[in-house]
Amino acid sequence: xxxDTTRALITGGVSGLGLSVARHLVAHGAKxxxxxxxxxxxxxAVAEFGEGKARYFRTDVTDEAGVAANVSAASEFLGGxxxxxxxxGILGAGRVxxxxxxxxxxxxxxxxxxxxxxxxxxxxAAAALxxxxxxxxxxxxxxxxxxxxxxxxEGQIGQAAYSASKGGxxxxxxxxxxxxxxxxxxxxxxxxxxxxxxxxxGMPPEVQQSLGASIPxxxxxxxxxxxxxxxxxxxxxxxxxxxxIRLDGAVRLAPK
Numbered sequence: 001x002x003x004d005t006t007r008a009l010i011t012g013g014v015s016g017l018g019l020s021v022a023r024h025l026v027a028h029g030a031k032x033x034x035x036x037x038x039x040x041x042x043x044x045a046v047a048e049f050g051e052g053k054a055r056y057f058r059t060d061v062t063d064e065a066g067v068a069a070n071v072s073a074a075s076e077f078l079g080g081x082x083x084x085x086x087x088x089g090i091l092g093a094g095r096v097x098x099x100x101x102x103x104x105x106x107x108x109x110x111x112x113x114x115x116x117x118x119x120x121x122x123x124x125a126a127a128a129l130x131x132x133x134x135x136x137x138x139x140x141x142x143x144x145x146x147x148x149x150x151x152x153x154e155g156q157i158g159q160a161a162y163s164a165s166k167g168g169x170x171x172x173x174x175x176x177x178x179x180x181x182x183x184x185x186x187x188x189x190x191x192x193x194x195x196x197x198x199x200x201x202g203m204p205p206e207v208q209q210s211l212g213a214s215i216p217x218x219x220x221x222x223x224x225x226x227x228x229x230x231x232x233x234x235x236x237x238x239x240x241x242x243x244x245i246r247l248d249g250a251v252r253l254a255p256k
Contacts, residue, residue, distance in 0.1 A: 001082065001136065001143060001235050004029030008083035009074045011061055011122055014041040016197040017147065018087030020224035021231050026053050028232070033074030035059035035088065035122070061088050061118030071125040082133055083235060084126035086119040086146045086169075092161040108161040115165035119146050120172065123187070131183040138238050141184040145231055146173065148191040148244060154253040166191070170244045177242030186241040188234050193248025195222035216250040 006025055012018035013034035019041075022032045026049045034045055034056045042056030055077045057070045075081040092111025094103050123144045130142030148169040155163025169189055177187035194200070194211050200221060203211075212220045230247055234240050 001140060001238070003232060003235065006030035006083050006235060007075075007078035007080050008085060009033040009035055009071065009078075009081060009122070009126065010085045010087060011035040011059065011118070012086075012088035012147075014038055014045045014056065016087070017192065017195065017224050017227045018085070019045060020228040021085055021087065022049070022054065024225070024228035024232055031078050033057055033070075033078055035061070035070060035074075061086075061122055062113045064121055067121050068125045068128075071122070071129060075129050080133065081126060081129050082142045084122060084130075084142070084144045085231060086122055086144075088118055088122075089115045089147065089165075092165070093158050094161065095158050096160050103161070108164075111161035112165045112168070115162070116168035116172075119169055123176065127180055127183070127185055130185050131180075133184075135184055139184040140186065140238055142186070143235050144176070144180075144185065144187045145234055146187070146189040148189050150191050150193045150246060150248050150251065150253060152191055152244075153246075156253050157256040173244055174242045181241070186238065188240055188242070189244040190227065190230055190234075191244050191246045191248070192227055193222055193246070193251045195227060196224060214251060214254075215248070218249055220249075222247065222249065 008025055008030055010018050010022050010032055013022050014036040025032055032054045034042055036042055046054050046056050057074060059070050060066055094107055096103050133141040135141055146169050149166040151159050151163045152166035152170045173187055173189045
């Protein structure tokens with residue numbers, strides 16, 4: 001798929017990794033629909049890109065009917081939909097047995113709902129439209145890119161809910177890719193390591209330095225632009241399908 005023909009919806013698209021992906025795609029001629037829950041940042045992103053290139057849709061990714069309606073509206077704005085990129089997510093940090101007792105089930109379930117169920121909800125709504133696209137080279141009709149985390153593999157203490165949710169994203173990648181192959185829809189996942197995001201930006205400098213030093217090479221935090229570069233490459237390389245790519249500078253998370 002060529003970037004200048006990309007018509008993409010991006011969840012979590014008004015900040016962090018999602019916004020970086022949107023910037024990269026728009027800079028290469030794509031149109032984007034930004035799904036998020038921050039109206040102010042949504043308006044700022046649309047102003048940055050231009051109303052003809054981007055539109056913001058307030059979206060709760062766990063709301064099945066709301067997502068389906070917004071995916072349809074996004075497709076109408078974009079003039080068709082051939083890419084869905086899931087970047088929406090929450091940390092959901094908390095110990096199974098904390099100082100206040102056992103983790104409330106609603107905390108665990110809430111993290112899984114946003115990170116895993118939300119990703120599935122958007123992916124299946126997007127695929128339902130993509131299956132009707134005209135075929136491109138190799139019969140391709142669309143691409144879905146999900147975001148997991150290295151915590152899917154080496155979850156730290158306090159990340160039981162987060163790691164479970166991201167492990168689920170990794171786990172659904174291959175079966176979804178296999179199923180959607182008959183429609184010419186590829187499914188890929190990126191598992192980023194420790195990246196510069198708004199959350200990290202608010203940490204004390206010494207914590208930021210410690211995080212960077214823990215990464216073998218290069219010994220720094222990942223740049224959102226590097227995540228966006230990889231997503232763009234996935235869109236363009238049709239032989240990438242059904243796989244999760246770690247983007248992490250060879251880091252392996254310690255227990256805590």
